[in-house]
Amino acid sequence: MKMTTLTKSFLFLGLFTLNSHAMDEQTFKKQAGQRAETFMKMLKSELQKGVKKGLPEGIGHCKVEAPIVTAKSNEGKWSLGRTSHKVRNQSNTPKKWMLSYLDEYRKSKKQEASVVKMGENHYVLLKPLYVAGLCLNCHGTTIPKKVQSAIKKDYPEDQAHGFKAGDFRGFVWVEYKE
Numbered sequence: 286m287k288m289t290t291l292t293k294s295f296l297f298l299g300l301f302t303l304n305s306h307a308m309d310e311q312t313f314k315k316q317a318g319q320r321a322e323t324f325m326k327m328l329k330s331e332l333q334k335g336v337k338k339g340l341p342e343g344i345g346h347c348k349v350e351a352p353i354v355t356a357k358s359n360e361g362k363w364s365l366g367r368t369s370h371k372v373r374n375q376s377n378t379p380k381k382w383m384l385s386y387l388d389e390y391r392k393s394k395k396q397e398a399s400v401v402k403m404g405e406n407h408y409v410l411l412k413p414l415y416v417a418g419l420c421l422n423c424h425g426t427t428i429p430k431k432v433q434s435a436i437k438k439d440y441p442e443d444q445a446h447g448f449k450a451g452d453f454r455g456f457v458w459v460e461y462k463e
């Protein structure tokens with residue numbers, strides 16, 4: 286059967302629309318990386334505001350602002366958050382499948398993010414976070430007493446202390462799901 290130009294155009298259009306829905310790994314990695322960067326910048330600016338307020342009060346600031354910044358970053362097929370092998374906020378508890386990745390980064394201290402393909406058009410980026418000087422104020426081994434009691438009050442089950450500079454702290458995860 287001979288195809289008319291019209292049929293051909295419809296076929297072409299059909300393929301084009303299918304394609305425009307598909308998310309390939311490279312595109313995902315790039316876009317997810319940008320989302321993680323923006324998220325981290327927003328968090329950092331809140332963190333600095335918190336530290337400026339003075340430390341025990343700063344904890345309250347993080348408690349309120351971190352979940353807000355996280356919620357704001359969720360959009361359509363995209364969602365993101367933070368997780369760790371030692372969490373402060375229980376709602377950041379890792380999903381089961383993330384445990385082996387947390388273990389791997391804790392040992393290797395790899396800098397590069399991992400892309401995990403969960404299914405068709407469904408990916409998660411895991412971007413590692415490492416402990417810097419500033420973080421030690423609230424996640425280190427010698428946290429000032431006042432800060433410690435503020436943390437205990439807000440997060441009675443806190444595990445996110447005892448870190449040293451350079452330690453693996455956890456991931457920012459970015460998920461795309463159609």
Ligand code: HEC
Nearest residue numbers: 343347351367368369371372373374377419420423445455
């Ligand atoms: C002013 C105190 C403070 C400082 C400084 C601080 N954090 Fe936190 N951090 C918190 C609090 C409070 C939470 C829980 C916030 C929430 O509800 O997600 C938290 C949560 C986290 C989490 C999410 C996982 C979890 O434990 O719940 C990560 C990852 C994290 N911090 C990494 C860092 C890194 C990396 C730095 C340094 C760049 C840092 N933090 C500096 C107070 C602080």
